[in-house]
Amino acid sequence: xxxxxxxxxxxxxxxxxxxxxxxAVDGVSFTVARGEVLGLVGESGSGKxxxxxxxxxxxxxxxxxxxxxVELNGRDLSALSAEDMRQLRGNRxxxxxxxxxxxxxxxxxxxxxxxxxxxxxQRVGRAAALERSxxxxxxxxxxxxxxxxxxxxxxFSGGMRQRVAIAIALLNNPDLIIADEPTTxxxxxxxxxxxxxxxxxxxxxxxxxxxITHDLSVVAGLADRVCVMYAGRIVEEGTTFxxxxxPWHPYTQGLLDSVPARGARGTRLSQIPGMTPSVQDLPxxxxxxxxxxxATDECTVNPAMRDRGVDGRGVRCFHPLRAGTAA
Amino acid sequence: xxxxxxxxxxxxxxxxxxxxxVSDFCGNPVAVVGLVLLGxxxxxxxxxxxxxxxxxxxxxxxxxxxxxxxPGSKSPSGGTFWLGTDDQGRDMLxxxxxGLRISLGVGIAATVLALVIGLATxxxxxxxxxxxxxxxxxxxxIQLSFPAILIALILIAVLGQGTGKVIAALVTVQWAYYARxxxxxxxxERRKEYIEAAHCLALAPARIxxxxxxxxxxxPMIVVATVQVAAAITLEATLSFLGLxxxxxxxSLGLLIAxxxxxxxxxxxxxxxxxxxxxxxxxxxxxxVADQLRDVLNPRLxx
Amino acid sequence: xLVFIIRRSLQSVVVLFAMSLLVFVGVYAIGNxxxxxxxxxxxxxxxxxxxxxxxxxxxxxxxxxxxxTGALSGNLGRSFVHSTPALGLILERMPATMxxxxxxxxxxxxxxxxxxxxxxxxxNGIAGRMIMTGSILxxxxxxxxxxxxxxxxxxxxxxxxxxxxxxxxxxxxGLVPVSFLSVEGWRHLLMPATNLALFNVxxxxxxxxxGAHEAxxxxxxxxxxxxxxxxxxIIGVHVLRNILIPVVTVIGLQFGALIAFAIVTESVFAWPxxxxxxxxxxxxxxxPVIVAYLLVIVTIFIVINLIVDVLYSALxxxxxxTELKG
Numbered sequence: 024x025x026x027x028x029x030x031x032x033x034x035x036x037x038x039x040x041x042x043x044x045x046x047a048v049d050g051v052s053f054t055v056a057r058g059e060v061l062g063l064v065g066e067s068g069s070g071k072x073x074x075x076x077x078x079x080x081x082x083x084x085x086x087x088x089x090x091x092x093v094e095l096n097g098r099d100l101s102a103l104s105a106e107d108m109r110q111l112r113g114n115r116x117x118x119x120x121x122x123x124x125x126x127x128x129x130x131x132x133x134x135x136x137x138x139x140x141x142x143x144x145q146r147v148g149r150a151a152a153l154e155r156s157x158x159x160x161x162x163x164x165x166x167x168x169x170x171x172x173x174x175x176x177x178x179f180s181g182g183m184r185q186r187v188a189i190a191i192a193l194l195n196n197p198d199l200i201i202a203d204e205p206t207t208x209x210x211x212x213x214x215x216x217x218x219x220x221x222x223x224x225x226x227x228x229x230x231x232x233x234x235i236t237h238d239l240s241v242v243a244g245l246a247d248r249v250c251v252m253y254a255g256r257i258v259e260e261g262t263t264f265x266x267x268x269x270p271w272h273p274y275t276q277g278l279l280d281s282v283p284a285r286g287a288r289g290t291r292l293s294q295i296p297g298m299t300p301s302v303q304d305l306p307x308x309x310x311x312x313x314x315x316x317x318a319t320d321e322c323t324v325n326p327a328m329r330d331r332g333v334d335g336r337g338v339r340c341f342h343p344l345r346a347g348t349a350a
Numbered sequence: 351x352x353x354x355x356x357x358x359x360x361x362x363x364x365x366x367x368x369x370x371x372v373s374d375f376c377g378n379p380v381a382v383v384g385l386v387l388l389g390x391x392x393x394x395x396x397x398x399x400x401x402x403x404x405x406x407x408x409x410x411x412x413x414x415x416x417x418x419x420x421p422g423s424k425s426p427s428g429g430t431f432w433l434g435t436d437d438q439g440r441d442m443l444x445x446x447x448x449g450l451r452i453s454l455g456v457g458i459a460a461t462v463l464a465l466v467i468g469l470a471t472x473x474x475x476x477x478x479x480x481x482x483x484x485x486x487x488x489x490x491x492i493q494l495s496f497p498a499i500l501i502a503l504i505l506i507a508v509l510g511q512g513t514g515k516v517i518a519a520l521v522t523v524q525w526a527y528y529a530r531x532x533x534x535x536x537x538x539e540r541r542k543e544y545i546e547a548a549h550c551l552a553l554a555p556a557r558i559x560x561x562x563x564x565x566x567x568x569x570p571m572i573v574v575a576t577v578q579v580a581a582a583i584t585l586e587a588t589l590s591f592l593g594l595x596x597x598x599x600x601x602s603l604g605l606l607i608a609x610x611x612x613x614x615x616x617x618x619x620x621x622x623x624x625x626x627x628x629x630x631x632x633x634x635x636x637x638x639v640a641d642q643l644r645d646v647l648n649p650r651l652x653x
Numbered sequence: 654x655l656v657f658i659i660r661r662s663l664q665s666v667v668v669l670f671a672m673s674l675l676v677f678v679g680v681y682a683i684g685n686x687x688x689x690x691x692x693x694x695x696x697x698x699x700x701x702x703x704x705x706x707x708x709x710x711x712x713x714x715x716x717x718x719x720x721x722t723g724a725l726s727g728n729l730g731r732s733f734v735h736s737t738p739a740l741g742l743i744l745e746r747m748p749a750t751m752x753x754x755x756x757x758x759x760x761x762x763x764x765x766x767x768x769x770x771x772x773x774x775x776x777n778g779i780a781g782r783m784i785m786t787g788s789i790l791x792x793x794x795x796x797x798x799x800x801x802x803x804x805x806x807x808x809x810x811x812x813x814x815x816x817x818x819x820x821x822x823x824x825x826x827g828l829v830p831v832s833f834l835s836v837e838g839w840r841h842l843l844m845p846a847t848n849l850a851l852f853n854v855x856x857x858x859x860x861x862x863x864g865a866h867e868a869x870x871x872x873x874x875x876x877x878x879x880x881x882x883x884x885x886x887i888i889g890v891h892v893l894r895n896i897l898i899p900v901v902t903v904i905g906l907q908f909g910a911l912i913a914f915a916i917v918t919e920s921v922f923a924w925p926x927x928x929x930x931x932x933x934x935x936x937x938x939x940x941p942v943i944v945a946y947l948l949v950i951v952t953i954f955i956v957i958n959l960i961v962d963v964l965y966s967a968l969x970x971x972x973x974x975t976e977l978k979g
Contacts (some may be wrong), residue, residue, distance in 0.1 A: 034731035081878055081879060109882075111881070112878065112880065112881035113879060117879065118873065118879040120879075122872060123869065125873060126872045126873055127876070128900070129873070129895070129969075129970070129971060130895055130968070131890070131894060132970075138881060139880070139890075140881070140882070141883045143879055143880065143881050143883065177970065177971045188876070188918065327767075333667060380786060383936045387779060454920065466822065492668070496909075496913070497909065497910040497913035497914060498748055499916060499917065500913040500916075503916065503931070506935070507935045525878075550728065558837075558973070580793065587798075588795060588796070590798055591797045591917075591934075592916075592920055594935060604795075606799070609797055611801060614804065614805055614809065615804070615808075615816065619805050619809075622798070622801050626801065628793060629798065630795070631792060633793040633795070634793040636793075637789050637792055
């Protein structure tokens with residue numbers, strides 16, 4: 024098998040707070056192939072955003088990547104100097120954030136914020152950079168781009184701002200885009216447009232994407248593969264179809280059951296009992312065991328990821344929900 | 351990011367708010383030093399008559415022969431003037447302890463009065479809104495756009511001098527800060543659900559304002575009040591230094607410093623220097639405490 | 654923009670009018686105007702003539718009208734002590750105060766913003782903590798006492814700098830006497846300006862620090878980092894542009910405060926500005942001068958506020974001047 028675009032192996036990002044060590048990301052491993060869309064799914068606090076920041080090298084103190092390897096095109100990113108890492112950010116890996124109202128600098132014009140992104144990485148004249156910025160705005164479907172370049176962020180709607188942020192991410196033709204819940208803060212109709220747009224853009228540009236979300240329905244139409252995170256660990260992964268139709272991990276099952284479905288009107292929506300554990304004082308063993316209907320004494324030992332087969336299907340559970348594969 | 355939020359949430363559940371505030375406060379050693387220092391200063395001021403070597407304003411205890419002695423000089427009666435004496439042969443240490451009493455007394459009295467007036471105007475303004483609010487806040491805005499010292503000087507120029515008038519000037523200068531702070535806090539609190547719940551229970555407006563709204567507006571008020579005590583003491587000292595503050599019968603620290611001004615140029619530094627140090631330590635300790643309180647009580651910084 | 658300035662100017666006239674009413678009531682109605690406005694050395698006949706001439710036998714509203722007409726034509730009364738028009742006396746002293754305040758503000762900006770930025774970017778470093786503790790000291794030090802200590806060290810002990818006065822002045826544009834054009838003038842200016850700047854250095858440090866601190870937590874800084882911008886650009890453009898909005902506002906507003914606080918510094922260093930004149934006038938109850946000072950300083954404040962609002966809208970694209978309430 025050829026070298027994947029991105030390989031994350033045993034990534035641990037911990038926060039050293041006054042109250043103790045918070046293991047926000049605790050041994051996460053996955054790969055992303057060129058042009059692939061990976062959905063990273065989990066509840067808030069499951070460490071999915073922090074995984075994105077760790078790849079970008081944007082973990083702030085008191086947080087620190089304590090172990091693990093992140094390789095882009097076979098190059099170990101932890102070995103890079105701060106300057107080399109900066110050259111990579113916004114150039115080879117781009118990131119889009121959740122709240123478009125907050126990500127653009129309110130006091131700088133759009134053209135300034137776009138041109139600087141290009142000129143941070145390439146020696147290009149202002150005029151050329153401006154032309155590329157304009158093209159990027161057209162690409163993400165912003166009408167009258169010349170006028171829009173002169174505008175300030177507050178003159179855009181939320182959806183438009185997110186399009187601008189996406190345009191900025193695309194400026195340097197990155198190999199990988201990390202999208203951290205970019206549609207969560209938007210209206211449902213806008214959300215659909217942006218999703219469609221992103222799908223189209225990744226196909227056009229050949230960029231791979233990690234789509235971080237808590238929303239399984241978003242992942243369903245977008246991602247090629249899915250990783251489900253719980254309490255800082257990936258508990259299940261596989262192709263989107265496999266994971267969504269035949270979940271192996273009880274937690275994934277629980278997530279799927281709590282999505283309201285058509286035709287289920289009047290029936291009680293199932294929910295996962297208990298609440299998301301604090302990643303600060305996680306008990307040893309499977310983090311989900313206290314909420315899990317299948318838990319046994321065995322679960323006090325942390326299960327390893329098993330069955331990473333040809334299709335990359337794997338689960339971290341002693342009692343996976345499938346026939347004939349009991350441990 | 352999100353992980354950290356969960357952590358604090360559980361942490362709060364275990365501790366009472368008071369205990370959290372105390373432990374957060376003690377997290378900064380500089381602030382603890384400030385608090386201890388402030389405690390010592392308050393005690394010194396409170397017990398000044400029992401701690402001072404002499405009563406600096408009992409003329410029978412003063413001897414002109416002792417005037418302008420350097421720090422550490424022996425007095426003929428056997429004692430030592432650790433901080434020297436002033437032009438009337440007054441022991442500076444005793445004068446400073448008495449001066450602290452007056453400075454702190456005036457500062458605290460002015461702050462308490464201003465706090466009460468500020469609350470009495472700011473809370474109704476926020477709660478009632480409408481014309482009351484516009485009127486009160488216009489006055490506050492106009493007043494706050496002028497520096498405190500200017501307003502105080504004008505008042506003194508118009509009212510004349512005297513302890514009561516100085517306090518009146520300090521109160522006039524300060525009430526606006528409290529009115530603005532409490533209104534800001536109350537506007538935020540008023541929109542919260544518990545006030546709505548209180549409305550639904552048809553509680554009397556006065557009860558809602560004083561039992562529900564007021565306690566929740568207190569944290570910022572405490573911070574502002576702490577800062578303002580220091581500001582009041584400084585302002586009083588400045589007025590007294592300019593000769594427009596307290597009368598000579600109430601010698602605050604500012605007046606002591608002003609007394610020594612004329613001797614400073616001839617190298618007799620101690621008459622101005624030591625009262626200044628006492629004033630400085632008082633204000634620094636109050637500000638250190640206020641600074642930490644601001645961080646501890648600010649909900650926005652509790653991440 | 655123009656509409657805004659015109660509207661604000663009209664509002665300013667209203668404020669000035671209200672202030673003149675307040676000052677009039679304060680000085681003419683509360684105090685005894687005969688004692689205030691007539692030289693106490695005048696004899697009985699002179700007194701009665703003056704009372705009639707000043708219209709003090711007329712009702713209060715008519716007296717106010719007289720005062721107002723006088724004020725509109727620039728006549729705010731004559732100083733008892735100097736026997737010259739009070740307004741002229743104030744204007745004559747204004748350049749000294751302005752020079753002092755401007756120099757102090759310059760010191761504050763040059764020191765306060767870089768130090769505050771440093772403390773905000775490295776809040777847990779030793780330098781950052783020292784800067785913050787130092788700023789508390791700057792807040793706490795009573796201005797007048799620091800002035801005394803400066804004199805004690807640099808004039809009395811070391812003998813390096815003169816302890817009072819403005820020194821020789823040079824006419825700027827052939828009009829305004831200033832000290833900063835000569836070395837000797839600078840020697841006189843240095844201590845008072847430092848003294849006056851101290852509080853504002855501390856203020857700007859804290860303002861810049863908290864601004865930087867807050868800006869660093871914002872998503873747009875994280876996004877700027879994700880774009881791969883250099884730290885220099887993130888801090889110099891993204892963070893600084895956002896901090897500048899409150900900083901410029903405060904600098905503007907503090908400039909008025911500096912002029913007022915110059916009263917204290919001028920008294921300590923015997924700097925011949927309007928503040929020193931005010932204190933002297935309060936001391937001898939030279940009320941026309943007090944009234945003139947107040948009206949002049951209110952005018953200065955109104956002008957400053959107007960400038961600050963215009964600057965504010967220039968710096969923050971989200972603010973439209975028409976939306977600002979006066």
